[in-house]
Amino acid sequence: MKFLRYPGGKRKLLSFLENYLPTGDEIQGKYIEPFVGGGSVFFYLQPHSAILSDLNKELIELYKGIKNYPKKVWEIFSTFPSGKKPYYKIRNESQENKPIYYRAARTLFLNRTCFKGMWRHNPEGQFNVGYGGEERRHVLNYEDFIGLTKRLKRAIIFHADFEKTLNMCSDGDFIFLDPPYKPGSREMNQAHYINGYFSVDDQKRLANKLKKVSQEKNAKWLMTNSSHPDIRSLYKGFNIIKVPKGTSSVIGVFSNNSQEILISNY
Ligand SMILES: C[S@@+](CC[C@H](N)C(=O)[O-])C[C@H]1O[C@@H](n2cnc3c(N)ncnc32)[C@H](O)[C@@H]1O
Known part of the structure; x- marks a missing residue:
């Protein structure tokens, strides 16, 4: 799920x-x-122990909220009213002084x-994606939700830039990295936006x-x-494999010519 x-x-x-x-x-290791x-x-993967981080603060608060208060989050999430009007009311309400489990349920x-699971904010930092519908809400059931939250119990979760997290690496650890990138993007001098x-x-x-x-570490990553030549040239000497089928240069579209690569140190 x-x-x-x-x-x-x-x-x-x-x-x-x-x-x-x-x-x-x-x-x-971790x-x-x-x-x-x-x-x-x-x-x-369901690893035994993990460190999870991201620069998206709202996302990290959501993980922390459901890790520590799974039942409260579910109770609030599943009793929010359905429909367009309540969606905008909940979207636009101030989160100041709201407990973490309420903020997690709302997120x-x-x-x-x-709409389409987008994650976008206005310049004031307020979530501003329009209403998409209820179908995707009710496919998440209580058993699946609780099962997923149990996996988070094994993880240390925090809001950070990737360098801070990578400083915590020790021998025996395994690191999976999925930074923001636009597959095959021709223009590498333009920053790619994801949160x-x-x-x-x-x-x-x-x-x-x-x-x-x-x-410095006996760790695998x-x-x-992106398969862009500028990215490939940053990883000379490491293993690079082309992803045969994956995301195309059009966001959200899958293609047989993915323009994505896997890079590893093993
Ligand atoms: C492509 S998404 C990861 C998607 C994830 N693998 C999945 O399956 O859902 C990239 C993530 O990197 C985060 N990010 C962007 N800049 C970052 C930075 N400097 N340090 C840490 N995380 C960052 C974004 O907030 C976003 O969540």
Whole structure:
């Protein structure tokens, strides 16, 4: 069962990725995911211990809320009224002084009922995606929800830039990375937007950090990224595999010529 709808989510790639991922039991140390987003790979692998982080603060608060108060979050989420009018009322209400479990329930509700699972805010930081309908809300049932929240109990979750998270890597850890990128994008000098801009300098910073991790730690990492030559050239000396079928240059569209690659240090 899918927990969240998330831009750039890797759920559809799992059947390909599983050929290159360790199983949860094979990971000797921690599982680390510094761009966790909807967490498709984490929820699939079910590792024994994990560090999950992201720069999307609302998303991290949602994970923390459901990890610590799963029943309260479910109770509020499932009793929010249905329809367009209540959606806008809940979307526009102030979250000041609201407890974390209420904010988590609201974020989950907005994610499952907004238009196409988009995650967009206005300049004042308020969620501003329009109403999408109720079908995606009611496919998430209580048993699946509780099952997913139990997997989060094994994880340390926080809001951070990827470098901070990668500094916590030790020998034996496995890192999965899915930074924001536009598959095959011809223009690499334009920052790619997913809940904030990820620039070419960020891509360079990430490559340098992963080189350092490979030199200093006995840890494995696997990353998805764009097949653009500038990205490939940042990872000379590492293993690069073309994803045969994946996301095309049109967001959300799957194609036989994916323009995505898998990069790893193993
Ligand atoms: C492609 S999405 C990850 C999707 C995820 N793999 C999934 O299956 O749903 C990329 C994520 O990187 C996060 N992000 C952007 N810049 C970041 C940074 N500097 N450090 C950490 N996370 C960042 C975004 O908020 C977004 O959640």
